[in-house]
Structure formats: C-alpha cells, structure tokens
Amino acid sequence: MGTLAIAGLGPGDEALVTPEVSAALAAATDIVGYAAYVARVRPRDGLTLHPSDNRVELQRASEALQLASEGRQVVVVSSGDPGVFAMASAVFEALELQPQWAKLDIRVLPGVTAMLAAAARAGAPLGHDFCAINLSDNLKPWPLIEKRLRLAAEADFAIAIYNPRSSSRPEAFGRALDILNRAGCGERIVIFARAVSAPDERIETVRLCESRPEMADMRTLVIVGNSATRRVGRWVYAPRHAR
Numbered sequence: 001m002g003t004l005a006i007a008g009l010g011p012g013d014e015a016l017v018t019p020e021v022s023a024a025l026a027a028a029t030d031i032v033g034y035a036a037y038v039a040r041v042r043p044r045d046g047l048t049l050h051p052s053d054n055r056v057e058l059q060r061a062s063e064a065l066q067l068a069s070e071g072r073q074v075v076v077v078s079s080g081d082p083g084v085f086a087m088a089s090a091v092f093e094a095l096e097l098q099p100q101w102a103k104l105d106i107r108v109l110p111g112v113t114a115m116l117a118a119a120a121r122a123g124a125p126l127g128h129d130f131c132a133i134n135l136s137d138n139l140k141p142w143p144l145i146e147k148r149l150r151l152a153a154e155a156d157f158a159i160a161i162y163n164p165r166s167s168s169r170p171e172a173f174g175r176a177l178d179i180l181n182r183a184g185c186g187e188r189i190v191i192f193a194r195a196v197s198a199p200d201e202r203i204e205t206v207r208l209c210e211s212r213p214e215m216a217d218m219r220t221l222v223i224v225g226n227s228a229t230r231r232v233g234r235w236v237y238a239p240r241h242a243r
C-alpha cells in the first residue's frame with residue numbers, strides 16, 4: 001500500500017532534521033516539494049525527485065496524493081515544520097477535493113520551525129505568550145494582516161514574523177513596522193534572524209524604532225519582543241512573569 005508523509009526538514013542544518021524524518025526519507029520512493037527543499041534530499045537509486053515551483057501548492061499536493069494512491073512511498077517536504085505556513089494544510093485541502101484519497105496512510109512529521117531555531121539563537125524571546133504572523137498576502141488580504149499586527153501589539157504578544165519581505169511585495173514589511181511603531185512598540189527589542197543554521201547565518205538585534213525594512217529578506221525570520229523582553233549579556237529573553 002502507498003503512504004504519504006508530510007515532513008519538515010528543519011531550518012537548514014542536517015543536525016536539525018529529526019530521526020523520524022530521516023527514516024521516512026530513507027524509505028521513500030518519491031519526494032515531492034518546492035525545488036529548493038527537494039534539493040536538500042540526497043539523490044539515490046530508486047528515489048524519484050519531483051521538484052516544483054513555489055506557487056503550485058495544491059497541484060503539488062494532488063500529485064503527491066495520486067502517487068501514494070498508486071502504491072508509492074511518498075514524502076512531501078517542507079522547510080522547518082510542514083504545518084507552519086507550509087504543505088500540510090495544502091495536502092488536507094487537496095484531500096477535501098478528492099475524498100477517495102481519505103483512505104490513504106497519511107502522516108505529518110514535525111520539524112524545527114524557523115521561529116524556534118531563531119529564538120534559540122537569540123536566547124528565549126518566545127518564553128512568554130507569543131503569536132506567529134505570515135506577512136505574505138498571497139493567500140489573505142493585507143487588511144487582515146494589519147488587523148492581526150495591531151491586535152497582537154495591543155495584547156502584548158511577542159510576534160514571530162514569517163515571510164517578512166519579497167521582491168514582489170517590497171513595501172509590506174515597512175508598512176508592518178509603521179503599524180507596530182504607531183501601536184507604541186518603538187522601544188521593543190526586535191531580532192532579525194537570517195538563514196538560521198545555514199553557513200551564512202546572521203543574527204541582529206535592535207529596537208523596533210531603529211528597524212529598517214531592508215534589514216529583512218525572504219530568508220529572515222523576525223521576532224518582535226513583548227514589552228518586557230530584555231537583554232542579559234549577549235542574550236535576549238522574555239521574562240516568565242507578566243504584570
């Protein structure tokens with residue numbers, strides 16, 4: 001019988017791929033995913049790679065389900081965790097469209113998501129309540145993103161920002177910084193964590209009022225601290241108590 005695993009490859013470093021995901025990759029006959037992530041899987045005899053473009057998530061999910069229904073051992077790969085702004089939701093969306101696939105053996109294999117890898121580098125900025133917001137407006141309207149930023153600031157969450165910048169939306173992150181500045185977050189500590197766990201990793205920590213849009217790119221995860229987030233030596237952490 002075919003199987004479908006939806007696996008997270010972690011933020012980049014091999015050491016952060018879980019043993020469970022490594023075992024699924026070793027047993028796979030087919031790897032499906034965005035080309036940059038498929039390229040992280042070592043080719044071998046008996047393994048077919050199916051790289052695809054970034055924007056075709058539903059099509060890619062259907063292809064994976066189809067292969068599994070033909071008896072293949074399929075692994076859909078995402079970076080980080082597959083359930084965080086990634087392929088797991090797309091697979092379940094495709095499943096809703098084709099109920100005959102519901103009988104397949106499907107498993108979601110977690111991975112180390114970017115915000116956890118980034119937080120660990122900086123210290124413990126997610127040690128108190130936090131939220132995660134994807135700044136891409138490909139799949140949701142911009143006013144909803146603005147509303148979530150405003151309310152997250154008001155609720156004093158630490159905020160992990162995924163997809164802060166792309167060449168197609170260069171202005172989005174600048175607008176997000178404006179919203180947070182206007183919401184009174186200017187003194188908050190912000191961590192720019194670029195290419196975490198890759199050889200070109202760079203971690204930068206500034207105040208929100210000093211943050212500039214060009215400090216982030218598509219390989220950056222931004223963490224905005226809460227109002228109590230502070231430094232101790234070279235570390236940044238959120239105290240465990242809130243007033």
Ligand code: SAH
Nearest residue numbers: 011080081086113114163195196218220221
């Ligand atoms: N499923 C992924 C997120 C996909 S969205 C996960 O769980 O991590 C892609 C965004 O994730 C990027 O724009 C960036 O904001 C963040 N990201 C992914 N890998 C990263 C890394 N190694 N360092 C910093 N940010 C990363």
